[in-house]
Amino acid sequence: MNLAWEQPWYRDFLNKSELVFCDGFGVLLGANLFGHGLKSEHRMTxxxxxxxxxxxxxxxxxxxxxxxxxxxxxxxxxxxxxxxxxxxxxxxxxxxxxxxxxxxxxxxxxxxxxxxxxxxxxxxxxxxxxxxxxxxxxxxxxxxxxxxxxxxxxxxxxARGPRWMTDRGLEWLARLYFEPRRLWQRYILGNPLFLYRVLKQGIFNRQPSYD
Incomplete structure (x- = not known):
């Protein structure tokens, strides 16, 4: 989602794909914050x-x-x-x-x-x-x-991480543990940035229109 936000060509790739899977708990969280009511069983890794x-x-x-x-x-x-x-x-x-x-x-x-x-x-x-x-x-x-x-x-x-972590939204933490040098930016910086963008968009969408 951060890539889609920052790179228009990647956003177009997702939007024009015939099928897009929800494979992360972050996407579930963002969708639910916008009222879409997704559940963990909708996640397809x-x-x-x-x-x-x-x-x-x-x-x-x-x-x-x-x-x-x-x-x-x-x-x-x-x-x-x-x-x-x-x-x-x-x-x-x-x-x-x-x-x-x-x-x-x-x-x-x-x-x-x-x-x-x-x-x-x-x-x-x-x-x-x-x-x-x-x-x-x-x-x-x-x-x-x-x-x-x-x-x-x-x-x-x-290594992917134990099932109890992958089923509870903690797979990112396991992956960070096993590959810190490669993935630290994606998760340490990327996770808070994604949450900030979701919350910002949610607040913006709730603001009343004065047109």
Whole structure:
């Protein structure tokens, strides 16, 4: 939400997407402050339902391409997916490549050769969204799905935090503990900034109009 506030192109990306998931307790809080009445069950965290999605793809014969993570992560994820969905059509490539030029073209050629029904892209925000926009017309797939660090969590490469924290709005604290150098700005500075913006918008919307 802070990115959407600060970067118009990212805000447009969210607003023009066909489907946007509520994956954070901060979004739930902000929505409720504006009277939308969302509950915790409305929160859909990718890491919690990725296996259900994969099983649905197998049942409906929808192919999947994973473009995410450090080298080796997609291989681990594919092995886990094939263990529960042996008939799934799936390929992958790591996310550590030059996002322009010849290397990018080679990755796109690999995706297009497979022609996946769904392309999962996990570079982290907002790099993954920028890549999707920049390559939207070149990539042959039915659906683009930004997935963030989902595969890192799914393959146990990065610790996510215990369930009692993730279910109570404290996942950010666990992630900050495990990756303080990378995430301190997002949470230490970003959380209060997000709350301030929500409260400011709420106060502004409640002010009477004198027109």
């Amino acid at each position: 990718f890491a919690d339902f990725i296996e259900d999605w994969i099983l649905a793809c197998e049942r409906q014969n929808i192919s999947v391409f994973l473009l995410a993570g450090k080298p080796g992560i997609t291989d681990k994820a594919i092995a886990k997916f094939k263990a529960i969905a042996p008939n799934l059509q799936i390929q992958g490539h790591h996310g550590y490549f030059d996002k322009s030029g010849a290397e990018n073209d080679a990755v796109i050629a690999k995706i297009n050769n497979f022609k996946p029904g769904i392309l999962f892209v996990g570079f982290g925000m907002p790099i993954q969204e920028r890549w999707i926009l920049d390559n939207l017309e070149q990539v042959e797939t039915g659906v683009f799905v930004p997935m963030g660090a989902c595969l890192d969590f799914y393959t146990d490469t990065v």
